[in-house]
Amino acid sequence: GDSVTQMEGPVTLSEEAFLTINCTYTATGYPSLFWYVQYPGEGLQLLLKATKADDKGSNKGFEATYRKETTSFHLEKGSVQVSDSAVYFCALRSLYNQGGKLIFGQGTELSVKP
Amino acid sequence: DGGITQSPKYLFRKEGQNVTLSCEQNLNHDAMYWYRQDPGQGLRLIYYSQIVNDFQKGDIAEGYSVSREKKESFPLTVTSAQKNPTAFYLCASSARGQRYGIGYGYTFGSGTRLTVV
Numbered sequence: 001g002d003s004v005t006q007m008e009g010p011v012t013l014s015e016e017a018f019l020t021i022n023c024t025y026t027a028t029g030y031p032s033l034f035w036y037v038q039y040p041g042e043g044l045q046l047l048l049k050a051t052k053a054d055d056k057g058s059n060k061g062f063e064a065t066y067r068k069e070t071t072s073f074h075l076e077k078g079s080v081q082v083s084d085s086a087v088y089f090c091a092l093r094s095l096y097n098q099g100g101k102l103i104f105g106q107g108t109e110l111s112v113k114p
Numbered sequence: 115d116g117g118i119t120q121s122p123k124y125l126f127r128k129e130g131q132n133v134t135l136s137c138e139q140n141l142n143h144d145a146m147y148w149y150r151q152d153p154g155q156g157l158r159l160i161y162y163s164q165i166v167n168d169f170q171k172g173d174i175a176e177g178y179s180v181s182r183e184k185k186e187s188f189p190l191t192v193t194s195a196q197k198n199p200t201a202f203y204l205c206a207s208s209a210r211g212q213r214y215g216i217g218y219g220y221t222f223g224s225g226t227r228l229t230v231v
Contacts, residue, residue, distance in 0.1 A: 032216045043120075043204055043222035051217040089156070093216040100216050101147075102208075106156040 002027045006090050006105035013080055013112050021075040021108045023064075023090035031094035033057075033066050033073040034102070038087045047075075047088070085112045116141045120205050120223035126231050127192065127199060135190045135226045137205035144210040146188035147220065150174060151202040160203075163188055164210055192228065200230050 007022040025031065032051045036044040048057030053068035062077045073090060090105040118139040127133045137146065148160040159172030163182040177196025182188055188207075192199045206220040 034219045043224045045222070046219045049219060095216055100210070101162065102220055104157050
């Protein structure tokens with residue numbers, strides 16, 4: 001079945017460092033891909049998305065490109081801030097998977113130190 | 115503004131009690147979902163509903179029950195049969211994939227933290 005694999009955390013960076021969180025997927029057909037962010041004690045918020053191959057989603061300085069050839073959707077940010085400390089979830093949605101339910105990765109915790 | 119509201123934010127349950135978590139949305143979404151999140155863990159799907167008066171079990175439905183009598187509401191009952199209910203519970207809603215396509219994500223509530231005392 002469809003699945004999403006994220007790099008394990010926690011990831012610890014210094015402020016202004018470059019961030020990459022790897023995400024790869026297995027899916028039938030052409031899924032849509034998403035990144036969600038969860039701040040401590042809160043629900044998940046949609047960070048960005050891409051709905052077809054080579055699309056780039058971007059928001060708040062974060063970017064991810066839908067790479068069908070490598071089945072990847074890696075999250076990047078050029079300069080992280082302490083306020084970016086959160087858990088990040090990669091997810092896919094495909095009509096071939098039980099009518100389009102979101103499939104989540106396990107989440108990657110990011111900690112940014114001043 | 116449209117959104118999804120979960121209540122209460124914190125809930126304490128005694129052993130052997132049933133408790134009900136509320137989830138209401140005004141986004142006109144057909145589909146609603148309940149997830150459980152344990153510390154340092156990912157999301158596990160409990161129940162979901164694609165349409166009013168219909169719902170399906172997710173991956174960890176044992177010890178939980180739901181109803182979907184109105185489009186806006188999808189309450190979750192944690193029964194006494196759930197042996198380890200202490201967790202963070204998240205409700206979400208979305209446009210139905212088969213009808214509106216898969217380009218839309220889910221909208222999440224802010225969660226209910228349930229603790230057994």
